[in-house]
Amino acid sequence: MKEEETKFGIVFDIDGVLMKDGVPIAGAVKALNMLVDQQTKTPIYPYVFVTNNGGFSEKEKAKKISSVLDFDIEEDRVMVAHTPMKELAEKYKNDGVIVVARKHETAVSLAQLYGFHQFTTIQQYVDKRQFLYPGKYSKFWTLGIKNQYEESADIVDNNTTTVVDIKYKAIIMFEEPAGNYYLNWIILHLYALLIINVYWGEELQILSDILQTKDGVISIDKVNKSDVQEIDLHVANPDFTYGGEFIMPRYTMGAFIQCLSTLYRLSTRGRDLAVTFYGKPYASTYNYAKELMGTQVKKLNQLGTPKHIYAIGDNPHSDIKGANQLENEGWISILVRTGVFKGDNDIENPAKYVVDDVLDAINLIMKLENNNRKKKKKKKKEKMMMTSNTTQDRGSDAATIQVRDIDPQVTEALLWELMIQVAPVVKVFMPKDKLTQQHSGRAYVEFQSENDADYAMRILNYIKLFGRPIKLKKVRINNKDKVDVGANLFIGNLDAEVDEKILHDTFIQFGAIIQPPKIMRDTSTGVSKGFGFVSYDNFASSDASIEAMNGEFLCNKPISVTYARKKDSTEKHGSQAERMIAAGKQRGIPMFAQFGGMPPPPGIVGGMPMPPPPPFLQNMSMPPPPPPTNIPGMGMPPPPPPPSSFDQMGGYPPNMFNSPPPFLSNMQHR
Numbered sequence: 001m002k003e004e005e006t007k008f009g010i011v012f013d014i015d016g017v018l019m020k021d022g023v024p025i026a027g028a029v030k031a032l033n034m035l036v037d038q039q040t041k042t043p044i045y046p047y048v049f050v051t052n053n054g055g056f057s058e059k060e061k062a063k064k065i066s067s068v069l070d071f072d073i074e075e076d077r078v079m080v081a082h083t084p085m086k087e088l089a090e091k092y093k094n095d096g097v098i099v100v101a102r103k104h105e106t107a108v109s110l111a112q113l114y115g116f117h118q119f120t121t122i123q124q125y126v127d128k129r130q131f132l133y134p135g136k137y138s139k140f141w142t143l144g145i146k147n148q149y150e151e152s153a154d155i156v157d158n159n160t161t162t163v164v165d166i167k168y169k170a171i172i173m174f175e176e177p178a179g180n181y182y183l184n185w186i187i188l189h190l191y192a193l194l195i196i197n198v199y200w201g202e203e204l205q206i207l208s209d210i211l212q213t214k215d216g217v218i219s220i221d222k223v224n225k226s227d228v229q230e231i232d233l234h235v236a237n238p239d240f241t242y243g244g245e246f247i248m249p250r251y252t253m254g255a256f257i258q259c260l261s262t263l264y265r266l267s268t269r270g271r272d273l274a275v276t277f278y279g280k281p282y283a284s285t286y287n288y289a290k291e292l293m294g295t296q297v298k299k300l301n302q303l304g305t306p307k308h309i310y311a312i313g314d315n316p317h318s319d320i321k322g323a324n325q326l327e328n329e330g331w332i333s334i335l336v337r338t339g340v341f342k343g344d345n346d347i348e349n350p351a352k353y354v355v356d357d358v359l360d361a362i363n364l365i366m367k368l369e370n371n372n373r374k375k376k377k378k379k380k381k382e383k384m385m386m387t388s389n390t391t392q393d394r395g396s397d398a399a400t401i402q403v404r405d406i407d408p409q410v411t412e413a414l415l416w417e418l419m420i421q422v423a424p425v426v427k428v429f430m431p432k433d434k435l436t437q438q439h440s441g442r443a444y445v446e447f448q449s450e451n452d453a454d455y456a457m458r459i460l461n462y463i464k465l466f467g468r469p470i471k472l473k474k475v476r477i478n479n480k481d482k483v484d485v486g487a488n489l490f491i492g493n494l495d496a497e498v499d500e501k502i503l504h505d506t507f508i509q510f511g512a513i514i515q516p517p518k519i520m521r522d523t524s525t526g527v528s529k530g531f532g533f534v535s536y537d538n539f540a541s542s543d544a545s546i547e548a549m550n551g552e553f554l555c556n557k558p559i560s561v562t563y564a565r566k567k568d569s570t571e572k573h574g575s576q577a578e579r580m581i582a583a584g585k586q587r588g589i590p591m592f593a594q595f596g597g598m599p600p601p602p603g604i605v606g607g608m609p610m611p612p613p614p615p616f617l618q619n620m621s622m623p624p625p626p627p628p629t630n631i632p633g634m635g636m637p638p639p640p641p642p643p644s645s646f647d648q649m650g651g652y653p654p655n656m657f658n659s660p661p662p663f664l665s666n667m668q669h670r
Contacts, residue, residue, distance in 0.1 A: 008306050015314075018049075048301065054175040055174055085236060091114070094171055097118065099169075121189075132205065132218070159366075173253070179469070208263045236276065237279045238253065238277040238318070239280075239317075281323075287325070308330050308372075314336050334355060356527065422455060423447050423455055426448060491533065494559060511537065511541025511545075512538075517534045542563070
């Protein structure tokens with residue numbers, strides 16, 4: 001696959017979006033499977049899982065969510081709240097830090113993983129200074145309890161072999177402390193269970209003490225207090241609550257920091273606690289996620305960084321707020337209703353989009369990205385159609401007009417009936433949106449000659465259909481038969497729903513297809529094998545197809561578009577030699593291949609009369625369009641008569657051109 005510009009990336013929150021307390025949310029696995037190749041299960045888009053949880057490594061989190069969702073998630077696609085703290089190890093490489101987690105072992109493991117050297121866990125710090133929290137460690141309360149931790153974090157002076165205190169520069173909080181529960185008494189009743197004395201206060205007391213010192217050195221009879229905050233405080237996970245299985249949100253790190261800030265302010269006579277937060281909604285986390293996607297982009301053989309990054313979350317105050325703050329950098333917020341948030345949209349931090357669940361979010365993203373690509377493809381397609389006659393010697397006077405601003409009620413049959421009033425029509429083609437299967441508001445009408453097309457434009461431009469004036473524009477489409485020049489494409493990874501018509505309608509926009517597209521099928525069941533072939537009459541069209549469609553979604557799967565291998569050879573079509581040979585040839589292509597894959601109407605063959613309107617139009621009735629302004633009686637001279645060859649092709653007799661076309665006065669659009 002050639003390198004191409006990265007189009008978009010996705011950042012997933014985990015809890016409340018993909019799962020709740022270890023239980024998958026409906027549609028989550030299906031949504032994730034839309035982002036991987038269905039055969040190899042390898043990712044085809046850059047995406048990252050970002051959670052404000054902490055207290056475990058990225059590898060541990062990846063393993064856990066992979067197990068819950070039964071979906072393989074790589075370690076380098078997962079961010080926990082403290083992942084960006086890896087960069088702090090370099091900043092404090094010569095300083096002591098206190099690391100906080102629910103368990104001593106967790107704090108040690110993470111500190112070592114991230115590269116910290118001089119660190120002390122909060123449990124080690126307290127174990128040496130039990131006097132800081134007598135309510136728990138007083139002999140009255142703890143008779144018979146031995147110390148759990150050794151003073152392993154103290155520094156040994158190699159010159160004197162004496163133990164000295166570490167001087168601390170920062171506190172690193174990987175997760176909120178666990179707290180301790182002491183069951184003093186229980187009130188049992190038919191409807192209630194009350195537990196008294198829940199201790200979250202130990203860490204609040206001790207961290208408040210440390211933050212009021214110059215260097216964190218505290219003894220029972222000495223404290224180096226400071227009038228300013230000299231100990232840095234770095235906190236992962238600023239969330240106040242998180243969504244779990246219980247209907248009411250649960251408190252997390254943000255609630256702990258609110259308590260700590262209040263205690264610090266009261267203890268220091270009004271000083272605000274300075275905190276550096278990591279996690280959502282802070283930019284450091286979003287920037288780190290973007291860096292991870294940059295690494296993934298290289299693995300996907302793509303270029304640059306995603307132009308759009310969709311952040312899917314359930315918490316307006318973290319997930320949505322963070323993405324909204326970076327909206328100018330291409331971040332787009334999507335709020336789901338499966339976690340913390342319930343409602344239409346958040347008032348304080350409104351999301352760009354609100355959907356029911358993550359599957360709806362992924363479907364929305366694919367639709368938005370398809371629409372963005374279509375805008376680019378329209379210009380590319382129009383340019384190709386306008387310049388197609390210059391890329392090769394067409395040798396034909398056939399002409400096509402583009403009809404724009406078409407009302408949704410207009411059909412191909414109705415457009416055919418309108419156009420045939422002024423000149424014989426070869427084909428009408430209305431491209432459809434692959435998602436909605438509705439026409440795109442544009443159509444292409446092929447006439448027998450360029451003069452016919454010119455005449456139709458003069459008569460019908462700005463005629464109103466269903467109250468909307470249509471706009472006509474001249475384009476050129478090859479009408480000369482051609483055969484295979486080697487511009488043959490292999491279309492792989494096809495969805496089972498893709499048939500030959502969908503393949504044709506998708507690839508006809510890039511140029512003339514010399515034969516109906518072919519999908520390889522099982523001979524006994526007729527089921528698609530997942531690949532097919534499309535052949536163009538020129539390499540400009542096949543090159544444009546590869547550039548525009550390779551990696552794009554067709555139905556529910558991204559397709560691969562490359563040059564097909566030559567028959568009985570390992571060499572692929574599209575070589576320079578093949579292109580040089582094709583450039584010197586002028587061959588024919590069946591008329592049906594230009595647009596719809598159907599033979600031309602009998603009315604243009606051998607002077608046969610034109611066919612009547614399609615049967616289903618004969619009983620339809622709609623108001624006729626108003627007459628154009630450039631017909632007799634409207635202050636403008638009548639248009640010039642068409643070329644003399646017109647009456648030889650069938651249709652209306654020449655004298656009809658001395659008066660307005662009949663449909664302008666008495667036609668009922670059926």
